[in-house]
Amino acid sequence: MDAGEKLIEGEEYLLSFSDQKILQSSRDPSSSIEIEYLDYDCHARLTIPAKNIKEGSSRALRILENVINIFKFTYHLRNVHISKHYFGINSVTNAIHHPIITMEDEEYISHKYDISYSPPLLNRQVIKDIKDSNSTLNSLIKKTKPETLAKLSNVLFWYEKGRExxxxxxxxxxxxxxxxxxxxxxxxxxxxxxxxxxxxxxxxxxxxxxxxxxxxxxxxxxxxxxxxxxxxxxxxxxxxxxxxxxxxxxxxxxxxxxxxxxxxxxxxxxxxxxxxxxxxxxxxxxxxxxxxxxxxxxxxxxxxxxxxxxxxxxxxxxxxxxxxxxxxxxxxxxxxxxxxxxxxxxxxxxxxxxxxxxxxxxxxxxxxxxx
Structure with a gap:
């Protein structure tokens, strides 16, 4: 997450305790803490039409899983963890909803990460592929027919099950x-x-x-x-x-x-x-x-x-x-x-x-x- 990005109320508490400390330290000009990013986290915001928060969060999680599975397939990534923490905002009433947050075992999560790639090299490759309309990444993401997207989603779901x-x-x-x-x-x-x-x-x-x-x-x-x-x-x-x-x-x-x-x-x-x-x-x-x-x-x-x-x-x-x-x-x-x-x-x-x-x-x- 970009340290200078403005957060919506409640978003900061979706981070682990260690990541909250890193974020707070990066915003403090007087901080002398030397930060080394061992894990690379992504923060996503999605707008989902849904009848209630439970349906919306479930659909949002499936969309994230589909996109992440495409990236894992394209760049041979392994053990990318999706946190179960989320909160939602009702676009009509602006009411904030969130489930009871359970503490995740950070040691376990870090152990599950398998950073077998260089983030700068990965970032370079992703940027190059986004610009290339014929890249595998764009070929997979831009399959807009509902039946094609459904098939791709199910295939990648079982493919990633096999890899892990x-x-x-x-x-x-x-x-x-x-x-x-x-x-x-x-x-x-x-x-x-x-x-x-x-x-x-x-x-x-x-x-x-x-x-x-x-x-x-x-x-x-x-x-x-x-x-x-x-x-x-x-x-x-x-x-x-x-x-x-x-x-x-x-x-x-x-x-x-x-x-x-x-x-x-x-x-x-x-x-x-x-x-x-x-x-x-x-x-x-x-x-x-x-x-x-x-x-x-x-x-x-x-x-x-x-x-x-x-x-x-x-x-x-x-x-x-x-x-x-x-x-x-x-x-x-x-x-x-x-x-x-x-x-x-x-x-x-x-x-x-x-x-x-x-x-x-x-x-x-x-x-x-x-x-």
Whole structure:
């Protein structure tokens, strides 16, 4: 919360005791207390049409959960805590309503926080994504159709349940619920057939562009830590605004970035990407291999789901591996709507069309454009 922000009566008491002291100290010019912000809190005000305070607070909490789940999904955040404390103002009578406030265990809350990111870097990324109309963040937030918002809300609810689950079985089941609800669009087809029609094709058609995204983020982090990108790259048309560049331009000039990498694995991945970009035989082999592997993976996940749901199965080797694959599949499906840049690549229908175009061209002996 901005220390200079004017508070509505009662808002300050929604903060923990330690945060109240920090806020009061920051307003006192004579204070010599050195403040270190270990936790980063957000304070929200919402205007909700409701019949009473209970209905309004419940709807407001759900809206906050939906927005926070989108941010957690987009930026891989974990254990973001929503306080149960709130108060409401009746816009007609100006009467203030609030529930009985229960003291929360601050030590417990701090223990639950997992600050595995740098707030300045996160803030930089959020600002950049807000400005980019095609970013994943904007793609998720601006889905204004009621049915789309409802589906997104439910999928992210179960997705976050999976991320925060403590056991492998809980993770798997939570991710499965999210995935099944996400892909179930045709009442005349079974869930399994819809999975096999969509998941392998999505993963294959996006495998190269997702690899490019990963390499791109590596260099973005390097150049940001150095304060600027190399002048050699800025002189290249299309790269002067790095990191705001097009995936095709980045792929075309990727070898120019290699000299700035000190990571042998990154260099190996760059070489593999370049070889796959020009070799028709290698492209066809990889396309077939990836499709077979992803179909086998999808079938395996479905069999595990059946064993757990229908036979109360409790023993599965490498269950966490398949739970992690479910998480990855959901991320791929949710991150691809209609944009064609490095942040979100292709819609589901575009991915399907891309895959069959690739297959036809390779069968004819023509190299394909991987991004």
């Amino acid at each position: 689950a403590e056991t492998d079985h809980e993770k798997f089941i939570s991710y499965w619920v999210a995935l099944e609800y996400l892909i179930k669009n045709d009442k005349n087809k079974t869930v399994k057939s819809q999975m096999l029609d969509l998941i392998p094709i999505m993963l294959v058609s996006l495998s190269f562009v997702n690899e490019l995204k990963s390499i791109y983020k590596y260099f973005d982090n390097i150049f940001f830590s150095q304060g600027q990108s190399p002048s050699e790259l800025k002189d290249i048309e299309g790269l002067h605004n790095f990191p705001l560049i097009n995936s095709k331009i980045f792929a075309e000039h990727i070898l120019k970035f290699k000299k700035y990498s000190s990571d042998e694995y990154i260099n190996h991945r760059i070489d593999c990407f370049c070889n796959a970009s020009i070799n028709v035989i290698d492209q066809k082999r990889q396309l077939t291999l990836l499709n077979n592997k992803y179909r086998n993976l999808t079938n395996r996940i479905y069999r595990i789901r059946n064993n757990i749901v229908h036979e109360a199965g409790t023993t599965h080797n490498d269950l966490i591996l398949y739970a992690n694959w479910l998480e990855y599949i959901i991320r791929v499906l949710l991150s691809n709507f209609d944009s064609k840049n490095l942040n979100s690549s292709l819609s589901w229908d575009e991915c399907k069309q891309l895959y069959w175009d690739w297959k036809r061209n390779l069968d004819e002996g023509t190299a394909i454009d991987l991004v």
